[in-house]
Amino acid sequence: MERMILISNSDNRRTVGLQAARARLGLPPAIQLGYLDLLQGKTSLTHLAHSQGLQIGEAPMLRLDAPGEDFEVERELIALGAPDANCKAEDDRLMAFGGKVDFQSLSMKTARALHEQKGKLYHPSQWFRGYGRLLARMDNEAKQLWKHPRWMNAPADIAAMFDKRETHRVLSAAGLPVPRLLDQPEALLDYEMLREKMASLRMHRIFLKLAAGSGACGVMAYQVNPVTGAELAITTIGVENYIARPPLYYNVKKLVRYTDRPVIRQIVNWLLHHGAHVEQWIPKASYEDRAFDIRQLVVGGEACHSIARVSSTPITNLHLRSERMSLESVNLSMKEQEGVRLCAEKAMEAFPNSEVAGIDIALSRGTRTPYVLDVNPFGDLIYHVNYRGYDTYEWEFKRLGAFQDKRERKSRVD
Numbered sequence: 001m002e003r004m005i006l007i008s009n010s011d012n013r014r015t016v017g018l019q020a021a022r023a024r025l026g027l028p029p030a031i032q033l034g035y036l037d038l039l040q041g042k043t044s045l046t047h048l049a050h051s052q053g054l055q056i057g058e059a060p061m062l063r064l065d066a067p068g069e070d071f072e073v074e075r076e077l078i079a080l081g082a083p084d085a086n087c088k089a090e091d092d093r094l095m096a097f098g099g100k101v102d103f104q105s106l107s108m109k110t111a112r113a114l115h116e117q118k119g120k121l122y123h124p125s126q127w128f129r130g131y132g133r134l135l136a137r138m139d140n141e142a143k144q145l146w147k148h149p150r151w152m153n154a155p156a157d158i159a160a161m162f163d164k165r166e167t168h169r170v171l172s173a174a175g176l177p178v179p180r181l182l183d184q185p186e187a188l189l190d191y192e193m194l195r196e197k198m199a200s201l202r203m204h205r206i207f208l209k210l211a212a213g214s215g216a217c218g219v220m221a222y223q224v225n226p227v228t229g230a231e232l233a234i235t236t237i238g239v240e241n242y243i244a245r246p247p248l249y250y251n252v253k254k255l256v257r258y259t260d261r262p263v264i265r266q267i268v269n270w271l272l273h274h275g276a277h278v279e280q281w282i283p284k285a286s287y288e289d290r291a292f293d294i295r296q297l298v299v300g301g302e303a304c305h306s307i308a309r310v311s312s313t314p315i316t317n318l319h320l321r322s323e324r325m326s327l328e329s330v331n332l333s334m335k336e337q338e339g340v341r342l343c344a345e346k347a348m349e350a351f352p353n354s355e356v357a358g359i360d361i362a363l364s365r366g367t368r369t370p371y372v373l374d375v376n377p378f379g380d381l382i383y384h385v386n387y388r389g390y391d392t393y394e395w396e397f398k399r400l401g402a403f404q405d406k407r408e409r410k411s412r413v414d
Contacts, residue, residue, distance in 0.1 A: 294308050
């Protein structure tokens with residue numbers, strides 16, 4: 001049976017869920033390589049492969065999972081992204097915007113001195129640089145160990161999917177339907193430039209998205225009344241200002257409405273300084289006066305598990321108390337469901353060295369045209385949804401050939 005190396009955070013829900021799925025299918029446990037141990041230099045992919053005898057013969061399946069939900073890992077990634085981290089330009093090779101200097105960079109010493117404050121947004125752009133450098137390191141080690149490394153999702157693809165600016169560029173180049181870009185990131189340096197561009201294009205409703213944010217963290221739905229100039233921003237970002245120290249930005253974990261221009265300007269500037277993707281706000285199709293979009297999982301080129309995320313707000317992430325529903329429950333016709341699946345599969349084709357991603361797709365209000373909103377390399381954590389009798393992790397192992405179902409073996413014998 002196929003062996004797997006799982007690079008993840010130890011004992012979090014993703015790791016536990018994946019290992020449980022392997023146990024149910026009679027597969028050996030994935031050999032776990034913890035992010036924290038990697039970042040602290042306690043181990044490496046090379047050391048693990050040699051200790052397990054995996055550097056000989058066919059390469060094992062390699063899976064990089066989400067690095068979030070662990071403050072120590074976040075702190076180490078910020079430190080690895082520091083300007084004094086003794087890294088070379090080659091270490092930033094997987095980052096499309098790696099040449100851009102990070103806003104108010106922290107030294108390694110300062111980064112490692114950070115203390116955990118629940119919800120605080122520390123330094124997203126430097127964190128992403130650190131993660132990009134770690135991905136490059138993993139990519140280099142795998143190529144040295146095996147002639148043909150077998151990544152479930154290749155590090156270069158993960159870096160591109162994780163950066164919403166680059167994802168939009170890749171999808172656009174592949175001819176996928178995506179929301180219209182307000183402007184190139186380098187042309188939107190601050191609130192004033194953003195407002196000028198909105199006015200010139202008459203694009204009065206936009207989404208600002210932190211380039212490497214996830215789970216609605218760093219997302220803002222923003223609109224300006226073209227007649228009165230009144231502004232409305234809906235976001236999960238909170239801010240606290242102090243006299244003697246820098247402002248504190250944090251994830252409120254619920255949606256907050258802002259109408260005060262100075263506060264909106266401050267948050268917009270913070271997003272743009274840390275790297276943001278800005279696109280047209282596509283009015284989403286609705287179900288019973290609530291907007292919805294769709295998380296469509298694609299595994300091995302085939303659309304499988306899906307769920308509609310239904311919300312009374314423009315931001316539909318499930319942890320913000322949106323309702324999960326089946327596509328049939330929100331009255332999607334079979335033709336519309338097939339359109340969603342085909343759109344998701346074509347989006348996955350734009351990342352040819354990856355096998356698994358959650359594709360977020362919105363149907364526009366009225367015409368029901370599908371638009372790709374996001375490609376999540378770690379988007380397979382979908383609870384309570386089965387496809388052909390399998391949960392997401394079980395289906396991945398079946399689809400990618402890691403095991404053969406006993407029912408299929410029996411049918412061939414019969």
